[in-house]
């Protein structure tokens with residue numbers, strides 16, 4: 001069929017060409033089913049229903065990706081609970097760390113082919129024409145479309161993604177391993193850039209035993225920094241050390257975090273990457289960061305704020321900066337670190353249908369590393 005369309009294309013008037021191109025793409029993807037498995041919720045905090053839903057059709061600018069694996073990020077839990085001051089789409093298919101294979105695409109897509117490996121990221125798409133997009137700050141775009149939040153995400157077997165923003169994953173990559181890089185990896189890599197520190201300097205990772213933190217330790221190492229990992233419990237401590245943290249501080253066993261952190265690092269870490277979901281931990285980091293250092297806020301506890309005393313901020317000349325995922329260049333670079341073998345995802349495998357149990361474990365802070373779900377189970 002494809003060959004016969006291709007043969008006849010050369011004899012057609014020019015206007016028909018796009019139609020036939022889209023037909024070639026359509027026929028290439030003939031094995032796509034009409035229905036698929038997904039986890040859907042209809043109200044924030046309501047039942048997470050594992051059920052059959054129609055396979056979405058890609059719009060003109062979109063890829064259709066057969067998601068093989070998806071990481072489960074704490075953001076997915078926030079989206080389900082609806083605890084941020086930003087409404088989710090409802091009903092919603094969550095998920096934004098989806099790694100899979102391109103099986104279809106709209107007629108305006110350029111530079112992708114069927115069979116390419118592609119990733120569904122948090123930033124599904126943006127306007128690409130505002131001041132923020134123009135300067136590579138697409139995640140700050142007013143029209144940012146967010147996977148698993150305003151756009152059905154990767155907790156389904158087939159997901160759509162804007163072809164400009166979809167992550168390019170090199171052929172032959174282990175799709176389960178790369179999944180957490182698509183949000184957690186990109187986010188912590190960008191946060192470490194935001195910290196603006198030099199090789200050899202101390203960086204504290206607060207929340208180091210979780211999904212973002214376990215990757216942050218490794219990116220910090222690969223970038224030449226000295227990571228101090230902070231989290232709670234022995235299991236997370238063992239993971240942090242195995243991933244290369246020079247020191248582990250257990251916040252559940254430390255009375256005075258500010259004093260301890262200053263002692264360990266000889267005056268405070270040069271930067272702190274806050275990936276915990278704890279307001280108290282974020283507040284402490286403003287107090288123990290080294291003079292002239294940077295506190296990077298990444299974790300998003302609901303309704304939280306941190307106080308930076310004007311006198312201390314001025315006299316210590318510290319910076320408190322927010323960091324929000326990363327742009328296309330950050331994504332490509334974060335994936336390159338992974339492809340070079342510098343980053344290993346500490347993953348636990350589960351089936352998509354097990355998502356409610358995973359959220360319960362996440363809520364209790366019990367997950368060591370990252371869960372990755374197989375969308376076919």
Ligand code: NAD
Nearest residue numbers: 074075207209210211212231276278281298299300324325
């Ligand atoms: P996670 O649940 O896997 O990890 C959080 C970790 O913080 C856990 O290991 C927990 O034990 C630890 N923790 C809890 N209290 C702590 C304390 N007082 N001190 C130190 N550690 C503590 O979550 P995750 O998937 O890594 O996500 C973390 C946060 O980052 C979430 O709020 C998520 O929404 C947010 N996030 C932000 C961005 C962004 O672009 N800014 C991107 C992705 C995720």
Ligand code: ZN
Nearest residue numbers: 073075183184
């Ligand atoms: Zn995420």
